[in-house]
Each structure stands twice: as structure tokens, then as C-alpha cells.
Amino acid sequence: MPENSIETKQKLTKSELNLSVVMKSQQQTEEKNLNLKNPLITASGTCGNGKELADFYDINQLGAFTTKGITVEAQPGNKTPRIAETSAGIINSIGLENPGVESFIEEILPETKNYTLPILANISGYSEQDFINMAEKLEGRAELAGVEVNLSCPNIKGGGMVFGTDPEKVFEITKKVREIYSGYIIVKLTPNITDITKTALAAEEAGADAVAMINTLSAMKIDIERQQPLLANTFGGLSGPAVRPVAVKMVYQTYKKLEIPILGLGGVQSGSDVIEFMLAGATAVGIGTVNMIDPAAGPRIIEEIKEYMLRHQIKNLSSIIGAAH
Amino acid sequence: MPENSIETKQKLTKSELNLSVVMKSQQQTEEKNLNLKNPLITASGTCGNGKELADFYDINQLGAFTTKGITVEAQPGNKTPRIAETSAGIINSIGLENPGVESFIEEILPETKNYTLPILANISGYSEQDFINMAEKLEGRAELAGVEVNLSCPNIKGGGMVFGTDPEKVFEITKKVREIYSGYIIVKLTPNITDITKTALAAEEAGADAVAMINTLSAMKIDIERQQPLLANTFGGLSGPAVRPVAVKMVYQTYKKLEIPILGLGGVQSGSDVIEFMLAGATAVGIGTVNMIDPAAGPRIIEEIKEYMLRHQIKNLSSIIGAAH
């Protein structure tokens, strides 16, 4: 009986578990890989720049940290209300409030010097040139392990279409950034698209080391008492558990088509959700909205992952990547 | 003070409220319009063929009834499990289980003869010809007020791409059905697309009387204990409150671009949600998943709409269509 044979086998203990994952680089050279002690990466915009979480736990316990999105110039962000709650989700329209890339380099980066985990800078632009400018400014910054290129912004000069909805634009921007920036490049894709595998492939072809999916789903809420959109900005992006089934599907669907690793995210609340994304094919998993609700989510989720590994007697977490295929 | 002036004004009572809406036809002739005593239309596939709800209330209280999707040939549907629960949502992959259009005409349509509300037949096809066949069979059927053309199926002969993701296909199929079918035609659009206004406009140009949005979002769930997709069919469609913010946004975004009316749906649970869709621009509102949880949702929602109308002293519900713009 299988039950018996499992019982008599030597059982793994917590200390033997290996949660580390490697996000390989396209160059396939070891020193360019992103080595994470566990798959958890903070999602941009949901963890400030890290110090706010220090009251709750040491963020060095995580796999990597992604900063709040930065732009070339300082941005005041959108008018408030910037957030609306929906069923099992939130819609945000923060509007990339940030001090601009120069202040980021001068003020925020130095604050990360005590972090021992890899830091990723999330960069957003309204034109191709914006991305080029930021890549130039960030190139060679030793504090950073890499950049996450957020393609969910409208292309202001190109008629307002979101860069990430056009595989050609994804290719062009990725290629430009790749030519300039030598660190790890993650291209973050938008789910507001007919076929996300096309933009994922475009990013891969253009030299991205990894893709991140998903950014938020375009959404809105109406204040029915005032009979107008609740968010000052009318539209916003939906995140949280509501979107997880869409995100998992996109990761699953992309996994077999891509050589480069996937950072999966969207709605992760627990260790089980991280496992779900990894089974779908994610090498690393982002935690976003959950930090807003449970600031100590990081270490809790790590514990939950360990419990799953013990229950299934999985020694190396990386062994389950893509295992649901 | 405004408070006083409201108090002294004659207050509306429940019996004075007018919930009726008119879904105009493209021909703009009155006899071709779809007149609904209230905006509630059952969403295809979530209310069987009506008789199951009879234990709970008289469905003639609703605006209109949409039948379970039918196809040319009988379909056994997908293997089970066909349903997975997610946060505030469900993923279904029923797979269009139905007895085929001929049995539909012979067995199901006669059962609707006691209904006094308009009946819409939801038709799905795997090729253009399928839609043509069904339009021919259903043309002239007096039991039907119209058809709802479900474009969320894969185009089997055209490489498996979903019809509704391609504006040209939407145009072609709508046009073909329009040429054959003289009743009211609603074209039901998929949200799994970069820009739903393009398919909505294509449907309008091709002669649709109205568009319905949204069908389900492509999604999946993984059973992490068995490490495989939970649904036998791997992928399914997400519905329920989780998707409402996406649906409302699509209705809002389409409203100003379109002349024809919109049937808005996705995640409606309450009267407030119906109001939200109408403020966004929907003339009628579909109720789907909610019927599976609360079989008596129809009359409850109608009551909730009336309470809102009383609170806001709205005499004609149709006056709020698009009012959040």
C-alpha cells in the first residue's frame, strides 16, 4: 500500500527544504542569473520602497524587492480617490506618483544599501525615449540587480495606446533597453490583450531575461449614489484575488512557448497561490495587493510554502515549476 | 436649504416607478424594438431553460429570458469537473452541452409557450456555416423575440481562434445572420480582447440590433494537491462578482462610441450592480452566476432597483442610462 511506503520512508524536515529558484538570464551565463533564496518578489507599487514594511519583518527574507514605479520626471500622481474596493479585488489609479529617476538614484537607492536581497527598479515611460533615458541612468548602478520594464503605460506620442498591447512596441522598447542596460531585465506585460503570448515572445526575442505577468486588468467602479466614476481618474487597474484565475491562465498558456523564465503574479494571498503559479510555470512569484492587507504576508507565505513542501515531500521547490502541464 | 425643498416635494411611491426599457432596433422602427418591462435579462447558461426557476418565482417578472447556448449538433459538453470556484468568482467549462438546434426547436421552444416575456435563443457555432444554419432554422419562429449570437467559441476551421477576438469575423458572422434572421439580434462579445470597442463597432456596422458584453474571461485554476488543472478541460471562463469591474469598464468605454443599445453583464449580484451597469451605459442588464447562488435573485434585484429609484426619486429607470458619463 502506498500509504505505508510513504510512512516508512525518511521524512523531510523543514530545515532540509530548499526554496531557492534561479531566474536564468538569456545569455545563459551563471553570473548574469538572478538567484533568489525563494520565489517571492514584491510587486511594484504595493510595498513602497521597503522601509514601511520594516516594522513588520525583515524584507531580506524575500527573494527580491521591486521598487515603486519610476518615471523620468517626478509625477504627482492622479487626484484622489485613487482606490476603490471591488469583490475580492481593488482598482487603483495611483498614477505613478514618484519623485523621478534622478531623485530615485540620489535619495531612494542609497536607502536600500542595507538590503541583502536583489533590488529591481520598476521603470515606466510615456515614450520610447523615456525608457531609453531611464535605462541610461540606471545602467551600472551596483545597488540594482535589474530593472522591470513596465509596459502598461499609454504611449503618449503614439496616440495613447498602451505600449504593452502591441508586440512590435514591446519588441522595440525591450531591444532599446537591452542595448543600454546590462543588468537583469524583466519585461512586465499587460493582461489587457487578446493574446499575451505574442507580447511575451516579442520580449524574449528582443533580449528580455524574463517576463512578468500580469499587471492590472483595466477596470472601473461607479459610485451609484453620486452617479459618477468612483476613481477621480475614471479608470484604474484591478488587482487582488479576483484576477488570479486570469493571471494563472496567462502564465500557464505562456510557459510552454517561452524559453525565458516567468515572474507570475496577480492575486497571490497565500502559499497555496504561490504554488499554483509555479505549477502553471512561474519561476518566481510576485506579491502585491496582499501586502496592503497583511503587511507581514511575506514571511507567512514562506511558511505556508514550506508546509506544502513538507506535505508533498518536495525537497527542491524549483522542481514543481510547470508541473501542472 | 436643499434638504427642505426635497422634503416638501411630492414623493414618488413604488407603484409610480417605471422600470421599463426599450432596446431599440437598428432599423429604428418601433415594432422591431425589444420592449422590456425591466432591464433584467437572464444570462445564457445560468438559468437552464427557465423551468428550473419556476420553483422560486415566476420568470415572467423579468425583462427577457435567454436560453442555454445551442449549437447545430447536439453536444455532450466537456468532462467534469466543469466548475471551479475562485475568489468571488467561478470558472466554468460546461462545453455547450445541449441537444442541438433541432431538438431545441422541437422540445425546448414549445415549453416556453406559457412565458409572456421575450425569449432570446443563444446560438453558438464553430464555423460561419454553423451560425448560418441556426439563423435559418430559427428565422420566423414566433416563440422567439430574437437571437443572441455568442462569438466566444473557437473557429475550428480557422485555426481555433475565438471568433469574437477578430473584428472582421464579428462583422462577417453578424452580417450573415442579419441577412437571414429578421428578429432582434444581439451580438455577444468576448472580453478577452485588447479593445472591445472594435468588435462592438463591427457588430453595429454589420447590422446587430444590440451588443451584449461581457462573456466570461479566459481563466484557470490548478488543483495544487493533485498538481494538475482543476477543470477537466484545463481552461474555462471566469464569471461572477470578480469580473464586474472589468465588465463595467467595457460597457462604459463602449457606450459613447456606439449607437445601438448595450446589454451589460458580468458579476451582477444586486440591484446596485444593475444600476452601476446602467449608469455606465447599459440599456439592459444580464443576470448570470447570481442565479446559481440565489435562484430567487430576479425578484430580489427588482425590489432593490425600486428602492434605489425611491431613494433617488427616479421615476423612469431608463433616464439613468449612461448618466455616469
Place this chain on the structure above:
Amino acid sequence: MFKIIANREVGPGIFQLVLNYDQLPQNPKPGQFFNIKVSQPGSDDPLLRRPFSIFDFDAAEKKVEFIYRVVGKGTKILSELEAETELDVLGPLGTPFSLNENKGNVHLIGGGMGIAPLYYLSKKLKSRNQKVYLGAANQAELEFFAEKFKGLGVELHLAAMEEKLEIKGSALVLWLNYLEKNIPDYVYTCGPEKMLAAVEKEALKNNIGGQLSVEKRMGCGIGVCLSCSCETKAEDESNKRACVEGPVFGLGEVVLSA
């Protein structure tokens, strides 16, 4: 309106839920189920109701009982609800066991939580010439059920997978052990689908009639969504819904995954 009067652990992770009701559309019959909403009124998560078979019913006291195992989100939440909490409950739903009063020697075979509907069935069967075969992971999971069935005065046989009771093994193996010397007129069974398939196969081989109750993932529980479709064995028959034509089916009626 339904109100919790008791919700207590009666085995490891196994709870007894006792509800009081105002009124019911009809008195529930063995094999039927109720569909219970476990979320807070106003909350959209968990969204779906949870189906549970009737374990016991008392019309005089307006009481209906369930036995459930905590397996996921919904049952976890349910297990934390306190007495006095009001619940939104639909039922009774589904097609019950038919009691086949004319059958003399009846076997009931239940595995795991599949035991739950058999208790009310056993109580309602006229014939006391019943032999009941129950199996679960261990003694602790069976204890509560065993006590209850003992109270009915039926012949009771118990098996557990993890420790030796009558045997160490499943309800199925237990029943098969007895079957040779003891062929029943009729069987009723509920439990894991594999077990149902094996019981069905054995019964049909021995020309024993009977019924089984299946557990299918349900959307609505009222027949509108076709989530619970069961393929039928007869070629000319279309699918049957576990929530309306089932959950009780005749042996050989629907396709089971063995």
C-alpha cells in the same frame, strides 16, 4: 430561515452541524441534500453554496443535521460559525434514495463522508434486516457514526485504512469479504467514486440491484448550470444532472470513473 443550534467536532476535522428551520418546502428524504451558503451576508467570497447530504432529520423538532469534513475554504469557514448564526440554506434538493420496501436483505456500504447520507437512509428503511459496512481512515473518524448506527440496531461492520478494526482496509474490501456467504437483495452505497464503481461492478455481477449516491462538483444545485452532468450508460440517453436526477442513481445508470 435556518439557525445553527450546534456545530461541534465529532471526529478529527469532522463536524456535526445541527440546524433549526422555520419551514421547509417539503420534508427531506434520505439521499437528498441541502445547499448551504457559508459566507457573511453581503460578502461575495466564498461565492458558491456548499452541498451536504442529510445526515438526520426531525420534523417534530424542526431540526436537520449534517456531518461534514473540513476540506477547504468553505468547510473551514463553516466550522468556525457559532451557534445562533443564521444561515442561508436551500433544500431539500435532488432525487432521494428510493426505499424499495419489498427488499428483505439490504446492505449499506459507506466510505468516508459518504457514510453521512446512509444514516438517515438506514433509519427510514422499513426492513431492519440491514447490514451496514462502513470504512474510513481510522477509528476516530468512524466513532461518531458507529455509535449512531448502533443506536439503530442494525448489523454493523467497520474497517479502517490506518489501523485494524474488523480488517485493515476499505469499506469495499470489508464488504467483499462478507459478500460470498451473504448475498443481499439490494445495496445502497455512497463514498469515493472508485468505491462506488467497484461496488456497482460487483453487485451487477451478482445480479444485485441497488442505488448509489455520487458527489459531483456543483455550481447551482438546482439544475440550471449543467456543472454536475453525469454521462449515462444507456446509449440513447443524454446526460443526467447529479443535482436534479441525482445525486442518487441506480446501479449502472451513470458512468463512474473507476
Place this chain on the structure above:
Amino acid sequence: MFKIIANREVGPGIFQLVLNYDQLPQNPKPGQFFNIKVSQPGSDDPLLRRPFSIFDFDAAEKKVEFIYRVVGKGTKILSELEAETELDVLGPLGTPFSLNENKGNVHLIGGGMGIAPLYYLSKKLKSRNQKVYLGAANQAELEFFAEKFKGLGVELHLAAMEEKLEIKGSALVLWLNYLEKNIPDYVYTCGPEKMLAAVEKEALKNNIGGQLSVEKRMGCGIGVCLSCSCETKAEDESNKRACVEGPVFGLGEVVLSA
């Protein structure tokens, strides 16, 4: 761990929530808030916490109190939770009122639920030379607050919009009526943003210092999401977060929508 010890209606749709706690990272100060999760453990809806200002606090009894109005989904659910329920609560959060001990004559102006934080503030202010101006829709909404403030022995003035108390009108109008003959050294105010803007304008005109507490829709309450950004009036200053640098700001510090 926090546990409900009382959750009772003290006015029309207005509830008093009393929680017991094991331990707090620090004793809360007036003007700070707690962020309360109202969903069942394991449920994802409602997803966000709900922020409530501290109405009262008792370190000896390990008790913290809130007064809240039922306005939507979250407060509705909260209002239905029973004593003994355990709650997931974060706090105290945010920047408190500074007590400015050297100010002699102090006015507190509160509108609607904005009255809640002023009670604990009033209690903590050293100076008893306080004049308190409270306004709400009607007497019933004010009653509970009035009793509590009376217990503090401060000078109390009440106004309601729907019926005449001292006046028929808002807390603002009430305060303005008194202001001419009675210029304070310092004001504290909380309530609708329009009221805050008017108090601020009047105070600045009269060279009165003071502080106000704003209500902004919050995502996290801990400073990570920038949902609650407030534009500042100083040109060279960047936005301030209502949940970290606020909810209490100095008069003239942030832009209010009048």
C-alpha cells in the same frame, strides 16, 4: 489578537465597538486609527481593512473603542459581528494630534463621525478650558457623544441639521456663531472635508493655529500604496500620505476640497 467585547447600536445606524487586546506595539494616541479586517478568516471579500479612529482607550483594561456608522458593505458586516468574535486589527497607525499643552483656550469642532476621534483627544488634553462644538444630522445621532463629552466636564455646544438644538444647522455654523465673541488659541477639527476647509479658512483668517484630521480612502493604511496621497500647499513639498504623515495635519498643510 483582538476580541470583540461589545458591538452595540448607540444611535441610528451608529455602533460602538469595544475591543480587548493582548498587546499593542504602543499605546494609541488621539487622532490615530486602527485598520480592521471585517471578513471571515479565509474569505477574500471584503478585501481591504476598514480604518476607524480611536474613540477611547483604556490601557489598564486593555480596551480600545470605536464609534462607527454603517455606510456600506464592510461596516454592515462589522455591525453584525457578535461579542467574542476575534478580529484581525492593525494599529495604532498614523500621526496623532499633537496636544500643544501650552495653549489655553481650545476649541474642538466635530461633524458627524468626525466627532469620534475628538472624544479621546478631549480626554487627553491637559487644559479643561475646552469648548466643544458638535454637529450631526439629528439629535439621535448626537446623543451618545453628548453624554460622553458631558462626562468630561467640558463646555459643550450641539447643532443638528434636521432639527433645532442650539441652532438648526451644522457644527461649522454653530462654531462660527460663537467665534466672534470667543476667539480660541487653538482649534482641533474633524468631519466632512468641506467643513474642515471652512474651519481652516476661518482659523487662518483669525490667526488661530490648529490641526485637522482628514478621511481619505485608504488602500493599506501603512504607507506602501500611495492611495491616500494629499497634495500639500507648500510649493516645494511633495504629497503627504494620510495614513502615515496624517490623518492629522496642521491647518494649511494639505489641500482640502472645499
